[in-house]
Amino acid sequence: MQRVFLRECAPGDLVDDVFCVSGKQLSAASNGTHFIKVLVSDRSLQVNGRMWKANREIFNSVPDGGFVRLRGKLENYQNNLQLIIEQIWAAKEGTYELGDLLPHTDKDIPTMCAKLHEILGSIQNRHLAAIVQAYLDDEMLMKNLCRAPAAQSMHHAFIGGLLEHTLNAVEVADAIVKFYPGLNRDLVITGIFLHDIAKTWELSYDSAFGYTDGGNLVGHIVKSALWVEDKVRAAEQMLGEKIPQNLIDVLQHIIISHHGVPEFGAVKTPATPEAIAVHHIENMDAKLMSSLAVTRGPRAETEGSWTDYMKAFGGRLYRPDVAPAEVAAEEPIGFNGAVAEGLLVGGGLKITNPLFETARQK
Numbered sequence: 001m002q003r004v005f006l007r008e009c010a011p012g013d014l015v016d017d018v019f020c021v022s023g024k025q026l027s028a029a030s031n032g033t034h035f036i037k038v039l040v041s042d043r044s045l046q047v048n049g050r051m052w053k054a055n056r057e058i059f060n061s062v063p064d065g066g067f068v069r070l071r072g073k074l075e076n077y078q079n080n081l082q083l084i085i086e087q088i089w090a091a092k093e094g095t096y097e098l099g100d101l102l103p104h105t106d107k108d109i110p111t112m113c114a115k116l117h118e119i120l121g122s123i124q125n126r127h128l129a130a131i132v133q134a135y136l137d138d139e140m141l142m143k144n145l146c147r148a149p150a151a152q153s154m155h156h157a158f159i160g161g162l163l164e165h166t167l168n169a170v171e172v173a174d175a176i177v178k179f180y181p182g183l184n185r186d187l188v189i190t191g192i193f194l195h196d197i198a199k200t201w202e203l204s205y206d207s208a209f210g211y212t213d214g215g216n217l218v219g220h221i222v223k224s225a226l227w228v229e230d231k232v233r234a235a236e237q238m239l240g241e242k243i244p245q246n247l248i249d250v251l252q253h254i255i256i257s258h259h260g261v262p263e264f265g266a267v268k269t270p271a272t273p274e275a276i277a278v279h280h281i282e283n284m285d286a287k288l289m290s291s292l293a294v295t296r297g298p299r300a301e302t303e304g305s306w307t308d309y310m311k312a313f314g315g316r317l318y319r320p321d322v323a324p325a326e327v328a329a330e331e332p333i334g335f336n337g338a339v340a341e342g343l344l345v346g347g348g349l350k351i352t353n354p355l356f357e358t359a360r361q362k
Contacts, residue, residue: 105160
């Protein structure tokens with residue numbers, strides 16, 4: 001039987017299949033009964049799940065993060081899908097496809113890895129190059145970087161998401177640093193490479209996406225900054241010399257300030273041009289991916305012109321793309337939409353409007 005994904009469902013639909021669950025909580029209702037709150041997801045969507053009239057025995061049988069089979073009914077709750085769970089039990093091995101349950105990047109992971117290595121290999125400062133190499137030599141860390149999501153749900157929340165986010169931001173940085181001659185390219189590239197590196201440790205992603213205990217207690221920002229000191233020691237052994245402390249301090253500052261302001265998790269506000277650049281570049285990639293997912297995603301055309309209120313953007317987002325491409329990008333467009341022949345002459349624009357020709361003759 002072909003699987004029906006949550007993104008394809010509507011209020012009133014019945015489900016009976018294997019899903020990921022995470023974030024379980026046992027709560028008490030006003031009438032004294034207990035119910036379970038849990039996040040339910042497949043590769044297409046995550047929804048809130050509720051199981052009424054539950055007890056601790058049922059609650060203990062639900063994994064903190066993993067795969068279960070459940071039966072229930074979807075309903076509309078505050079303009080979002082919510083799953084009312086009727087039955088839940090352990091999923092048997094062989095009864096589900098892992099690819100149906102965990103979202104995955106659409107891009108090729110080995111190709112992204114190769115491109116990231118290529119750009120990192122162009123770093124000219126020997127100290128930064130040695131620090132970066134110490135990370136690249138950590139095989140388990142690099143394996144996790146290629147697999148980890150960039151977040152539990154906010155942006156790039158899929159297998160390979162952290163790698164995709166990191167590479168996107170590195171490529172954007174590599175493209176724009178040339179416009180700012182005083183900006184240190186090596187520091188910006190290194191800072192972006194390392195800004196989220198400890199999400200490989202902060203998040204769990206073997207089954208349902210969630211946070212590890214260490215992730216909840218410490219978080220990726222602090223851990224990423226601490227890892228720099230470990231890798232610096234390895235880099236110093238590699239070079240046979242000490243790495244300047246002010247370089248270490250500036251690199252750690254980029255990491256701890258990349259969220260911009262304290263209310264969003266920054267330990268410090270960005271205080272160098274490179275820290276400012278890293279903050280804005282990585283934040284732009286995260287925000288654009290989040291906004292495109294809800295405005296230009298698979299169901300955007302059927303969900304109305306406006307999204308619901310989104311806290312990350314402080315309002316609702318407008319979905320329609322009002323200026324779709326009408327011809328191939330490489331074809332020059334003439335007046336009245338026709339392809340103009342000989343429009344570009346000698347690297348300049350040839351004006352073919354007869355009114356201009358007349359004016360020139362006068």
